[in-house]
Amino acid sequence: MALPSGNRELLKHFKVLKFLGKGSYGSVYKVKRISDERIYAVKETDVKSMSQTEREESVNEIRLLASASHPNIVSYNEAFLDGNRLCIVMEYAPNGDMSRIIKKQATARKPLDEMQIWKYFIQIARGINALHEMRVLHRDIKPGNIMVADGDVLKIGDLGIAKLLKSSMAKTQIGTPHYMPPEVWKSRPYAFPSDVWALGCILYEMATFNVPFEARSMSELRYKILRGRYSPVGRQYSADLIDMVRRLLDAVPENRPTLKQILSSETVKKMEAKIRMEANVPVSGDNQMLATIQVPRNLNLLKGKFPTPQYQAEEEAGKENAAPMNMGLPAIKEVVPQQPRAAARAPSAGRARSAAPEPPRDLRRAPSRGEREQAQRARAPVAAPPGAALQPRGASRNGAPPPAYGQPPSYAQYGGAQYGRRAGPQPPNSRGGQSQYEAQRMKVAPPARGAPAYPGAPAGVSRVGSRAGAKPSPYADYGRPAAYPPAYMQRQVGAGPGVQEV
Template identity: 30%
Template sequence: MAANLKTSNVKQLRIPKTSSSSTRLCEKENGPQVINAMKNVGTIITSDLGKTENKETKTDDDNSISRSILAAKTETQIRESIKHIQSSRDKQNNENENDDSNKKWVLADFEIGKPLGKGKFGNVYLARERRTRFVVAMKVLFKKQIEEGNVQHQVRREIEIQTHLRHPNILRMYGYFHDAKRVYLILEYAPNGELFKALKASPNERFDEHKTANYIRQMADALKYCHNKKVIHRDIKPENLLLGKNGELKIADFGWSVHAPSSRRETLCGTLDYLPPEMVLGKSHDHTVDLWGAGILCYECLTGNPPFVAQSYEETYNKIIRARFTFPNHVSELARDLIKKLLVVKAENRLPWDGVLSHLWIVNNTSKESGTN
């Protein structure tokens, strides 16, 4: 296991508190899943995680912070980034703090299991905290690749934003720690994997209207919550949505998201098939980009493909800026109505979240239950 691995001094955000019964990672939050999910946990995968140096470096707090998550180019930038995150969290967690919530994690605190996914900048593993036996997903990012890919800001955003969000349909981030070469993000484990894989495994690679409506309802509620907190996701697509143990939707991957209290953004990001006209055209945009994303997702869940798929980049581009798309015959009139009200070129005319949640297609196809089984 990881017990014999040495790590450098690290700093870690306090575990967020939502109530007195969920102050720290505990078995109650996951129930039987904690036992079942880790049956096949093996020895630590040292070939992927790598080995830390045998020689430990003795540093004080300032030097430790200076080797922060962002691999920033100056120590001042690093310290300011960490201080900003920690001061925000300290405000939120000022009341009812105890010694457990101040715990600073190191790699040896976890048993590492099977890989859950791989990405350009690192990998995700099933993991379990040794003390509490709590099962998590550990996202391991390599600092060198983060810096070479120039995605320091995305990593910072992912941590700053996701640690503050509390919604049943948003994947929790419990905290992070780091060593000389890697950043470790401690995330909620979603045992049913990506929505994208579930979609491709379904008959005809599409969901029925009942299941799709349940997913859209959950996503709409979560994104309404985000927008009320001035957070825009900007990259809604099946690959960034996970499924919890009861089939409930979990919005993940906030690397492209932004906290924009009073400004419109002008950054091009996300995947072309899912981008709204204003972003494709390089115009400023606001929270309504996520409404467009909801329309794209709804269409893809019902048909198996995004609405603007074409043979070339240019053709897709032209379809998006004109919102030109057609429906297969099996899509109901009510579903078409909702999608048409979301995929509107003029952002201000898109149906708001309250309108989505009260739309007759959503109401007719959903129940009060959070799952979609």
């Protein structure tokens, strides 16, 4: 069969090495994962050509494989959609399946050793018991679905038609005809004893290299199975093995032992001791059945609904990163230096406030209207007075000469337009003018010409903005001429020769 090719999602992560065979609903390939260079088996199913029921059964295999964790069950690694193909990555068994071993021994005409048969039988029984503990009915137990890993370890695979029994019985007539029990042939409800019947068929086949019921047609096969008669097992095997075959191939389902009864029987315990098999791994609490994966009509909606990938290499790498490497050295005790008491004290409220980080800009208080206007005035360029020319470096904004060295500047030299205001008449209602209370207290008065500002005052300096008999105005100390009254007075009453406060 041709190997997968083209622009495939499978080929981006895996290298297909060999076609292994066909299983339920799909083909199986031997692949090598590019990331860890390990060998896996990929079961590829064309879900586009399937009915909705067949799609649900294919996705159900992913759920059951990912839920079961047992040494005698094929482990799940990953599942993904590759176009219209459903790919399931699982454990690879390098030695094929049980049918290959039986066929090889039959061709060589060399019967299997009884101890080897018991070793295989006990492993298969343990795997089926793990499924039954999870209430999973396999429904297709046969040598072709028993994989042989390294060390003659058997693993149950192909859960494509397995069913989770929510009730006590199943009704669908399904399985491989030679391994189907009488109750299935009668179209009656069946349960876990049907897997026990199939296990008896495998045990018989390992001892005789033939199925217990052989026929040339389906009707003849049905007749022989319902009759329940088969050729006896050869005398080269023990009575324990012959009796086990008889008990498992009982036509009455209620008379067949359960897997738990088989594994706890004296015969199996005795054989385990002879073979020196390891103790059976009990079904752990981790084997919790995953939730049902709903299969939509649109297969693209399945992406992201599969169980998490489970690769042993990645799990081992995670454990190595999580656990520190032990080099055989004595453990080093971490010494934590003791802080002095003064440093160990909790910081005060003031320190905590100062050390607190600046809150983000989104959490700051919004600026008020006055703050916004002040910031706008600070950014706005200062308008020059009408008709003013550019002044040389060192000159004031209103054209006054710079002050002499050692002399305080006058009001004009300070710049009458400081804070963005212009020296000169301003409209009465302009922004920044004096309050109504101040306006009522001010009135224009003729200046006292020739009156000195204070005894010994220089010429040109008069008393401005002072009451009669009051102390000299503080502006006189800066030598302000009478022709330059305060700016806030000019804005309210206009520029005058002088303003006197009443």
